[in-house]
Amino acid sequence: NQWNEIFGDEIRIISCSLLLRPTLISNNISICFLVNSLALNSIQIPGAVENGSKIWLQCDFEILTNSTFSVKWYRNDVEFFRLDVTKKDVDIESEGTYSCEVSNSEFISAKLSSDLRVYVLSKEKLKLIGVKESYSSGDLVDICCVSGFTKPATILAWFVNGNRVSLFIERHCLTFEKFTMSPYYMLVV
DSSP states (O other): THHHHTTTTOOOEEEEEEEEOSSSSEEEEEEEETTTEEEEEEEEEEEEHHHHHHHHOEEEEOSSSOOOEEEEEEETEEEEEESOEOOOOOGGGOOOEEEEEETTTTEEEEEEEEEEEEEEOOOOOOEESOOOOOOTOOOOOOEEEEEOOOOOOOOOOOOETEEEEEOOOTEEEEEEEEEEEEOOOBOOO
C-alpha cells in the first residue's frame, strides 16, 4: 500500500457505502485527499438518475492511525445520515450536491462532494390536438402537441412529409397554411 511507506503498518482500509439502486451515469471523483492520519480517496455519486430509481453512493477512505472515526453524509450541506444508509426511491427532492465527510478522534476531517441530478420521463404519450381525419389542399391546419411533465422539459420537433419544419411557435403550437399530411409522415419527437 502506498501509505505503508509513510505511516508504517498502522493502516486500516475502510469503505463506506450508501445503498440507494442502479445508476445510468456516474460521477466518479477519484481524488486522494490526505490530511495527517486520514486519507479520503474517492466519492462515487451517480451524475443523473431516473425518478423512482435507487442509487449507490460510495465514499472510500483510509484511517492511517488507530484513532476512532466518523463518517457523515450531506445533501446540500445538511447532514442526513452517518456511516451507513439505505434510502428508498429517489425523487426530484433527492437532487443536489452530496458530500462525504470523514473525521477522526483528533478532529481532523476530509470532505469530497459531487452533484446528483434526477430526471423525469413522461408517463403519458404525446397528444396531438386539433388533428382532423382528412385535409384538402388550401386548408388551414392548426395542430398542437402536448407532452406530459418531464424534467428536463421535453423538446418537440415537427416534421411534415418527412421534413423537419422551421418553427414559428406560439405557446408551443404550430399553424401551417399549406401542406399534405398523413399519419405516416406526421412525426413528433
